[in-house]
Amino acid sequence: LRATATKPDQKSEGLGFDSHKAVDKAPDTLCRDGTANTAMRAKFEKMLREAQDYICKSVENVDGGAKFQTDAWTREGGGGGISRVLTGGKVWEKAGCNLSVVYGSMPSEALQAANDRLKFGATDRAKGYAPGERVPFFACGLSSVMHPKNPHCPTMHFNYRYFETEGGVWWFGGGTDITPAYLNVDDMKYFHGTYKEVCDKHDPEFYPKFKKWADEYFFIKHRGETRGLGGIFFDDLNDRDPEKIFEFAKECAMNVPKAYLPIVEAHKNDPFTQKEKEWQLMRRGRYVEFNLVYDRGTIFGLKTGGRIESILMSLPETARWEYDHRPEPGSKEAEVLEVFRNPRDWV
Amino acid sequence: LRATATKPDQKSEGLGFDSHKAVDKAPDTLCRDGTANTAMRAKFEKMLREAQDYICKSVENVDGGAKFQTDAWTREGGGGGISRVLTGGKVWEKAGCNLSVVYGSMPSEALQAANDRLKFGATDRAKGYAPGERVPFFACGLSSVMHPKNPHCPTMHFNYRYFETEGGVWWFGGGTDITPAYLNVDDMKYFHGTYKEVCDKHDPEFYPKFKKWADEYFFIKHRGETRGLGGIFFDDLNDRDPEKIFEFAKECAMNVPKAYLPIVEAHKNDPFTQKEKEWQLMRRGRYVEFNLVYDRGTIFGLKTGGRIESILMSLPETARWEYDHRPEPGSKEAEVLEVFRNPRDWV
Numbered sequence: 001l002r003a004t005a006t007k008p009d010q011k012s013e014g015l016g017f018d019s020h021k022a023v024d025k026a027p028d029t030l031c032r033d034g035t036a037n038t039a040m041r042a043k044f045e046k047m048l049r050e051a052q053d054y055i056c057k058s059v060e061n062v063d064g065g066a067k068f069q070t071d072a073w074t075r076e077g078g079g080g081g082i083s084r085v086l087t088g089g090k091v092w093e094k095a096g097c098n099l100s101v102v103y104g105s106m107p108s109e110a111l112q113a114a115n116d117r118l119k120f121g122a123t124d125r126a127k128g129y130a131p132g133e134r135v136p137f138f139a140c141g142l143s144s145v146m147h148p149k150n151p152h153c154p155t156m157h158f159n160y161r162y163f164e165t166e167g168g169v170w171w172f173g174g175g176t177d178i179t180p181a182y183l184n185v186d187d188m189k190y191f192h193g194t195y196k197e198v199c200d201k202h203d204p205e206f207y208p209k210f211k212k213w214a215d216e217y218f219f220i221k222h223r224g225e226t227r228g229l230g231g232i233f234f235d236d237l238n239d240r241d242p243e244k245i246f247e248f249a250k251e252c253a254m255n256v257p258k259a260y261l262p263i264v265e266a267h268k269n270d271p272f273t274q275k276e277k278e279w280q281l282m283r284r285g286r287y288v289e290f291n292l293v294y295d296r297g298t299i300f301g302l303k304t305g306g307r308i309e310s311i312l313m314s315l316p317e318t319a320r321w322e323y324d325h326r327p328e329p330g331s332k333e334a335e336v337l338e339v340f341r342n343p344r345d346w347v
Numbered sequence: 348l349r350a351t352a353t354k355p356d357q358k359s360e361g362l363g364f365d366s367h368k369a370v371d372k373a374p375d376t377l378c379r380d381g382t383a384n385t386a387m388r389a390k391f392e393k394m395l396r397e398a399q400d401y402i403c404k405s406v407e408n409v410d411g412g413a414k415f416q417t418d419a420w421t422r423e424g425g426g427g428g429i430s431r432v433l434t435g436g437k438v439w440e441k442a443g444c445n446l447s448v449v450y451g452s453m454p455s456e457a458l459q460a461a462n463d464r465l466k467f468g469a470t471d472r473a474k475g476y477a478p479g480e481r482v483p484f485f486a487c488g489l490s491s492v493m494h495p496k497n498p499h500c501p502t503m504h505f506n507y508r509y510f511e512t513e514g515g516v517w518w519f520g521g522g523t524d525i526t527p528a529y530l531n532v533d534d535m536k537y538f539h540g541t542y543k544e545v546c547d548k549h550d551p552e553f554y555p556k557f558k559k560w561a562d563e564y565f566f567i568k569h570r571g572e573t574r575g576l577g578g579i580f581f582d583d584l585n586d587r588d589p590e591k592i593f594e595f596a597k598e599c600a601m602n603v604p605k606a607y608l609p610i611v612e613a614h615k616n617d618p619f620t621q622k623e624k625e626w627q628l629m630r631r632g633r634y635v636e637f638n639l640v641y642d643r644g645t646i647f648g649l650k651t652g653g654r655i656e657s658i659l660m661s662l663p664e665t666a667r668w669e670y671d672h673r674p675e676p677g678s679k680e681a682e683v684l685e686v687f688r689n690p691r692d693w694v
Contacts, residue, residue: 071671085670094670222649222658285662292639293649302569302640309671311569315632317669321662323432323441324418 020073020307023080030101031140032078040170040242041138044162045101047246048142049082051160051253052099056084058257059097059146062264065090068097073307078103083310087317091153091268095146096313104304105134111165123236128167136166141174142253143297145314146260151280152270154180154187155228155287156260157314159297160249172245173235176256177214178263179228179287181280183336185346187263188229192346194259195232195252202248207347210234215343220290225340227290279333281320288319367420367654370427377448378487379425387517387589388485391509392448394593395489396429398507398600399446403431405604406444406493409611412437415444420654425450430657434664438500438615442493443660451651452481458512470583475514483513488521489600490644492661493607498627499617501527501534502575502634503607504661506644507596519592520582523603524561525610526575526634528627530683532693534610535576539693541606542579542599549595554694557581562690567637572687574637626680628667635666 031041056068066089074080081100086092108126129135141161148155160174178191192211199206210232218227232252237245291298291314301311327333378388403415413436421427428447433439455473476482488508495502507521525538539558546553557579565574579599584592638645638661648658674680 069670087670094668096670222655281665285666288635288666289639289659292636308569312636312668313670315668317667318628319632319635319666319668321441321659321664321666323416323434323443323660324656 020075020080022071022073024072026072026080026082027074030074030078030080030099031138032103040162040246041140041164044246044249045099045140047250048099048140048160048253051250051256052082052084052097052142054254055144055256056086056097058261059086059092059095062261062268063089063091063095066092068095071310075103081307081310083307083313085313089149091148091150091264093147093149094313094317095144096310097142097144097146098310098313099142100140100306100310102139102304102306103136104139105136106304108133108135110303111135111137123169123171123238125163125165125169125171125236126167127165127169129165138164138166141297143314144256147284147316148264148268150268150270151181151272151276152184152267153264154178154260155284155316156256158253158256160253162249169238170242171236171238172242172249173237174249174252175210175214175217175231175233176252176259177218177228177231177233178260179283180336181276181283182332183229183339184263184267187266188346191231191259191263194255196347198248198251198255199232201251202244206234206248207232211345218290220286220294222293223286223289225286225337226343227287227340229339229346230343276332278320278322279327281316281318282322282325284316284319285321288315291315367422367427369418369420371419373419373427373429374421377421377425377427377446378485379450387509387593388487388511391593391596392446392487394597395446395487395507395600398597398603399429399431399444399489401601402491402603403433403444405608406433406439406442409608409615410436410438410442413439415442418657422450428654428657430654430660432660436496438495438497438611440494440496441660441664442491443657444489444491444493445657445660446489447487447653447657449486449651449653450483451486452483453651455480455482457650458482458484470516470518470585472510472512472516472518472583473514474512474516476512485511485513488644490661491603494631494663495611495615497615497617498528498619498623499531499614500611501525501607502631502663503603505600505603507600509596516585517589518583518585519589519596520584521596521599522557522561522564522578522580523599523606524565524575524578524580525607526630527683528630529623529679530576530686531610531614534613535693538578538606538610541602543694545595545598545602546579548598549591553581553595554579558692565637566641567633568641570633570636572633572684573690574634574687576686576693577690625667625669626674628663628665629669629672631663631666632668635662638662 029042066086068084068086071083079101083098086095108129111125126135143159145157156178158176162172164170196207214230214233217233376389407414413433415431415433418430426448430445433442455476458472473482490506492504503525505523509519511517543554561577561580564580
């Protein structure tokens with residue numbers, strides 16, 4: 001554990017820097033006492049911590065080289081986080097898995113704007129608050145991006161989160177998605193199949209709905225391309241017993257290693273060319289474009305004064321932009337680009 | 348000149364793709380006939396074309412390797428552009444210099460939101476239009492970013508533009524700024540001194556005002572750092588005879604080679620270490636963060652359906668993000684970071 005608060009150059013590092021205090025060890029819970037109107041806050045945090053341990057351990061085992069470095073911090077007024085980042089691994093160039101607990105407030109319009117309610121539900125997130133009023137909220141999430149070195153190993157992202165407003169509105173959100181640089185149909189069938197199985201146990205409508213949602217969400221509008229080859233994504237989920245949604249979110253998080261790591265194992269030693277490496281780096285450039293321009297979690301983090309290094313751990317160690325690059329027709333690069341432009345069903 | 352419209356994979360490349368038609372050679376003017384209420388539109392475009400020719404030629408001379416590649420296009424309904432990009436040079440990894448002429452419309456609020464009027468002027472950009480109404484506008488600009496290979500050679504950006512609304516409001520904007528990875532005080536004195544001289548010929552208030560504006564504008568809020576070491580930046584300039592502002596903008600554009608190229612000449616063969624290269628790439632990561640999250644021109648381009656490859660030519664060919672990187676106290680990296688955090692006066 002590194003103590004980050006005492007470092008002299010941190011003063012102006014972020015909007016909310018002064019509210020981040022490094023601690024040697026995170027307290028057993030980052031939730032404040034006595035403020036929850038449900039026991040779900042602490043329960044969800046505990047589950048995410050277990051998932052974080054399990055996923056980081058599983059990734060370390062596959063990497064066989066580097067270990068995750070841990071930074072823990074608390075925030076004035078409650079909340080905090082545990083960031084875990086692995087860099088310079090044998091298999092992964094950069095892999096992050098961050099827990100965060102936020103007590104904040106947002107203008108009611110901003111809270112509503114992030115809501116896909118017209119398409120996928122009807123949560124009135126700002127219920128009880130007038131336009132222009134700030135809505136105090138609680139949020140707890142585990143967020144991860146893992147960028148492998150080998151261009152034949154896909155990048156993976158997941159995020160599972162629980163929100164409550166002080167107005168008593170609650171919802172779950174999350175998803176796991178995969179971003180290969182090259183198309184491997186069997187791998188995609190396996191990854192999507194694993195999540196379809198998880199979804200189907202809870203609701204047969206989940207997978208088709210959440211798969212579509214991922215394709216729509218992870219879309220780089222200005223490119224007309226998806227970021228990767230999808231997975232599942234959901235938000236504002238509160239249409240049933242929260243205990244049932246909790247179980248679903250838990251199973252989604254706990255299945256990250258099963259859905260992702262066998263694909264990495266299978267390709268971590270694949271030979272590759274300089275051209276393939278450069279294509280991977282260009283796709284990482286697209287990853288950066290999506291995250292900085294569109295990603296809800298990144299924008300939420302920047303706006304709420306989150307810990308910048310934790311928020312931007314999602315960016316790859318290296319990325320590339322070539323002017324007006326177009327893959328050769330018939331190439332492997334053109335093949336996968338076609339699928340980024342026209343999302344496909346895998347299972 | 349490359350014909351870009353006939354390429355089969357362009358269909359879904361951008362929001363506004365269908366409105367971009369590649370042409371072998373740009374027409375003599377990209378302004379529509381008969382719509383201008385001043386002759387300034389065509390005059391400004393002509394000046395920018397001359398500046399583009401002069402600057403690109405000057406850069407090619409210093410590079411001594413690669414040449415600029417030209418893509419020209421027109422848009423339905425008027426307007427178009429000429430993009431020039433040099434890649435894989437001896438000195439520059441990527442250098443772009445793009446002319447664009449846009450006939451578009453924006454919601455009056457969005458047009459006003461981009462206006463720093465509270466701080467620097469009082470232009471009512473949406474004059475004559477009600478809230479919620481779209482304001483038709485004309486914009487013509489030359490925009491450039493040049494990323495050299497050697498970490499001791501700074502990146503340079505400039506943009507000069509002229510706006511008119513159909514409501515008869517007009518203004519000029521622009522600036523030139525420099526982004527080194529390492530501090531060289533003499534170089535900064537030279538660069539800023541050159542622009543101070545240009546400014547002083549037109550108005551002794553320009554340089555101090557526009558230097559400060561650049562420091563405030565090129566600020567990465569979530570990092571608490573400036574993108575680089577500034578220069579000049581102005582917008583909504585319409586407080587005097589437009590012919591006088593035209594002359595000022597022209598002189599600013601024509602002085603880009605004089606202000607920038609001697610610095611590159613002086614350092615293009617400086618020896619450097621792997622560590623210095625990596626630091627340069629991390630500063631380029633910050634460049635990407637600024638451009639995708641805050642830059643007015645980038646956001647304007649993405650929102651108005653501009654040609655994506657032209658807008659994003661500003662991104663470096665390569666960039667790097669290391670988790671929680673902190674320079675060693677007393678190092679050259681710490682020295683320049685201190686100035687990014689506390690902008691300095693150079694002349």
